[in-house]
Amino acid sequence: MNDESKVILLVEDNPDDVALTMRAFKRSHLMNPVVVARDGVEALDFLFARGAHANRAQSPLPTLAILDLKLPRLDGLGVLKALRADPRTALLPTVILTSSKEEQDVVSGYQLGANSYVRKPVDFSEFVEAVKVLGIYWLALNQMPPWPSSS
Numbered sequence: 755m756n757d758e759s760k761v762i763l764l765v766e767d768n769p770d771d772v773a774l775t776m777r778a779f780k781r782s783h784l785m786n787p788v789v790v791a792r793d794g795v796e797a798l799d800f801l802f803a804r805g806a807h808a809n810r811a812q813s814p815l816p817t818l819a820i821l822d823l824k825l826p827r828l829d830g831l832g833v834l835k836a837l838r839a840d841p842r843t844a845l846l847p848t849v850i851l852t853s854s855k856e857e858q859d860v861v862s863g864y865q866l867g868a869n870s871y872v873r874k875p876v877d878f879s880e881f882v883e884a885v886k887v888l889g890i891y892w893l894a895l896n897q898m899p900p901w902p903s904s905s
Contacts, residue, residue, distance in 0.1 A: 760817040760893050762788045765797040765833060766851075767825050771874070774881060775820075775851075782886035786893060789816065794828025797821075798836055801843055815846055818892045821868075823852040823859055831862055838867040845899040847892055 762779075766772050772790055779788065791797035797819070798804070803811040819837070823830035830850060837843040849870040850863045863871050872888065875881045 759814070760786045761814075762786050762893075763791060763797065763800065763816040763819045764788050765791045765794065765819065765821045765825065765830065767792050767822065771822070774878070775885065778878075778882040778885035779889065781882045782889055784886070784889040784893065786817075786889075793826045794830065794833040796827075797833050798828070801837070801846075802840070815843065817847070817898065819846055819848040820851050820888070821848055823850060823854050823863070831859075831866055834863065834866040834868060847896065847898070849888060849892065851888075 762784075764772065764775060766775065776788065779786075789800060791800055796806075800807045800810070801815065801819075803809075803813070821830045821833060825833070828836075830852070834848060834850075837846055837848060844867075847869050848867070849872060850859075850868045851872050851874060852859070853874045855873065860871050870888075872884060875884055
């Protein structure tokens with residue numbers, strides 16, 4: 755699978771954090787396409803090819819979902835719960851990337867099936883390094899699960 759086919763879904767409502775994450779990807783030389791969903795409902799619409807994203811019904815799932823917790827319309831834990839409840843997305847590698855320091859968020863994230871929980875570093879160089887490590891692991895080293903057939 756080449757980099758162009760390894761799409762990243764970034765679920766983040768804060769435009770500054772989106773820009774920061776995109777800069778960190780660029781600085782880390784991660785050239786994968788990134789789709790940004792600005793809230794939990796938009797993320798699920800993208801993944802399940804509904805609403806404005808109905809035209810992508812035959813498109814493959816992203817290789818990685820990076821999920822903030824504090825989102826409008828449907829929070830990150832609600833998104834994660836919906837992902838894990840559907841056989842099409844139950845195995846989608848999902849990393850929570852959030853500024854939340856709440857222990858209950860960490861516990862809930864893992865209970866709902868997050869593959870990883872990363873607190874956003876405040877320092878930009880630390881943030882770039884965290885994104886680089888995430889990218890190397892999830893996009894280059896991690897063995898993806900087999901996707902269920904769409905039948």
